[in-house]
Amino acid sequence: MPQYDFRQPRLFVDSVLTAGETVQLERGQSNYLGNVLRLAAGDTILAFNGRDGEWQASIAGRKRPDSLSILAQTRQQDRLRDLVYAFAPLKHARLDYMVQKAVEMGASSLQPV
Structure with missing residues (x-):
C-alpha cells in the first residue's frame, strides 16, 4: 500500500x-x-x-x-467501536431527554452507573 x-x-x-x-x-x-x-x-x-x-x-x-x-x-476502513453511554439515573422527564440524545449520538448501549 x-x-x-x-x-x-x-x-x-x-x-x-x-x-x-x-x-x-x-x-x-x-x-x-x-x-x-x-x-x-x-x-x-x-x-x-x-x-x-x-x-x-x-x-x-x-x-x-x-x-x-x-x-x-x-x-483500510476502521471499524467503529461500540459506544457505551454511562449515565447517572435522573428523574423520569430528564431520563427521556437523555435517552433521546444518546440515540442521536449513536450510542450502542446505555449503562446506568
Missing part, C-alpha cells in the same frame, strides 16, 4: 470504491476540485466513502474535473 500523505486533498464520494473503477463527480465536487483547490486532470487526491476505506485517485476531465480514476487503496 502507498505511504499515507496528510497534505494530499481528500474528497468524500458516495460510490463504491475499488481499484480500476471510474467514479463520476457531482457538480459541487467538480467545482471544489477545479476552482477551489485549483487541481487539474492528472493530479491525485484521496477519495473515501466511509465504507471501503481511503483510495488514491487520479482526476480526469478536459476543461474541469468530471471523474476520478481509482488507483490504489491507501488505508
